[in-house]
Amino acid sequence: SKTHKIAVIAGDGIGQEVMPEGLRAVEAASKKFGIDIEFTHFDWAHCNYYAQHGQMMPDDWFEQLKGFDAIFFGAVGWPATVPDHVSLWGSLLKFRRDFDLYVNLRPVRLMPGVPCPLANRKPGDIDFYVVRENTEGEYSSIGGRMYEGTERETVIQESVFSRKGTDRILKFAFDLAQSRPKKHLTSATKSNGIAITMPYWDERVEAMGAKYPDVRRDKYHIDILTAHFVLNPDRFDVVVASNLFGDILSDLGPACAGTIGIAPSANINPTRELPSLFEPVHGSAPDIFGKNIANPVAMIWSGAMMLDFLGNGEGKYRQAHDAMLAAIEEVLVNGPTTPDLGGKSNTTEVGKAVAAAI
């Protein structure tokens, strides 16, 4: 049976603390279900590396990584020493672009045992996916400054939506919606205000939707959509969004479901010609780093998504994924939990408990 080669990049801050627990859980599940995994650790794509080399990664990072089956990624960013846009565009956002990881798939689920900030919501009420475009849109590298340093200073940044980039993320989202019982797709737009790119987005949603007559679709402007996440989170099944809107919704969704400390994500290149990347939604959290109190569940859940992806959602891979999710649920309900969930345990204790439950 095939050995899956995984590149491991822990990154900055709590990335360093949650990664060992992610690995522990992935190892436990792989062992149990007879999946062969080989981890290779990379000690770059973090801000200490930047301090020494003036860049986040070695020049041949692409060559070093391109042959892997997946990248297991912690978090990047240490704004006290490197501005966020430098560290992120020098690592994570480069991966998304250069490996063409055009799908950012982010489940939003209210898990048993997790206190919900919304009144009267229980597990089952919140269970949807945010499908985020991950390579273009508002995250562009075109633009600049003019009249710098003067009263007339003007700064411009372009949003870029291509037919190819838009259609492929919509196709992924409609396929996902079609595979789910509710077959419901919600598009995040802002075509009333952002009146050049967003009407185009709406047009492409309609064109793609015509090919999926069995998928019910609706759209909301991003402003009122964030309101519905709070007021009617049970209304959603698959929410497809541009890069920026998907970024916002995939923090807001998990917050409505209790905490971003457990939210996972898969940055996927569906062609599988280049490695996909699995990471928690949370960042490096400098404010809590060093105390070993970060919640490792997002990292572990990301590991589960990675195994599922490696096996195309089939057979022992799906079983391994499901076993990891069941173990997460068990630990969320019975403890131990980290302080963000009101518990008193540390990162390692929670990670060990999940691995044991697997």
Add this chain to the structure above:
Amino acid sequence: SKTHKIAVIAGDGIGQEVMPEGLRAVEAASKKFGIDIEFTHFDWAHCNYYAQHGQMMPDDWFEQLKGFDAIFFGAVGWPATVPDHVSLWGSLLKFRRDFDLYVNLRPVRLMPGVPCPLANRKPGDIDFYVVRENTEGEYSSIGGRMYEGTERETVIQESVFSRKGTDRILKFAFDLAQSRPKKHLTSATKSNGIAITMPYWDERVEAMGAKYPDVRRDKYHIDILTAHFVLNPDRFDVVVASNLFGDILSDLGPACAGTIGIAPSANINPTRELPSLFEPVHGSAPDIFGKNIANPVAMIWSGAMMLDFLGNGEGKYRQAHDAMLAAIEEVLVNGPTTPDLGGKSNTTEVGKAVAAAI
């Protein structure tokens, strides 16, 4: 004493239904406190006008309106007949631009009597302002399409941040923060991802902040900021944001405080050389139009902000504002209320009750 000339534009959908109640309340308060108001109604800036004239407003709209002291505005948009970007850019967004209404001030407050979707929150826990830049940023009119209709189709829209446009909204926000007991300003950014315009925004916030040493400031990326609106809404006092981020936060905030049906806004030109505009945050709501069930409180509260603005927050104007707010609170607590708040009353009944309470 001066007669204040108010232009009244009810617009589309529920704008038509809530406007009479806004007027009723403003009249009651003006009468009680001896404020002279003269209303002039304009039957354009709605989609029926567009159907007849092929444009939202007459050519001389600017001339017709520029001499007024304020514009009292309902809502615009009827997407079944006119695409939103056409109706909005042909009316509301034109006012914001051409009257240079660069401040969009939006209070977010959990009012007594309003059921809160967040668990364990009570009035007092949510009480802050969103200060939204209202003339530039992501809402630009520069950009376009290329390779139209082909596989290579590409759509570009530019975000534009000027020094003048950025600094003046920041100054307004810092002044507001300084005038409040908590003296706390939060900046909404996304400088890690939107890496050209948003680092500039951060720089200008720091530069302006240096002039307000007594104002405590912090910043959050917009994604995690939306999460904190849900998880820690008591953390905020004045939140300053770009046009798009302010748009999002000023729907999300009111949703966290129960309903956008009561959220007011003031589109202000602080120079007072051109009329400022007062409108509910909600839109024209085609889905509930015609039933007379829309909540008129946002319209009435916007009217209170208008009176306060007309009198520069002083004397009888401030008293009129406060009396209107007290009347709103009384009706929210004791009823009658509209169905969005669980009540059984209609728009007119609620409006009459507020006017009576004034």
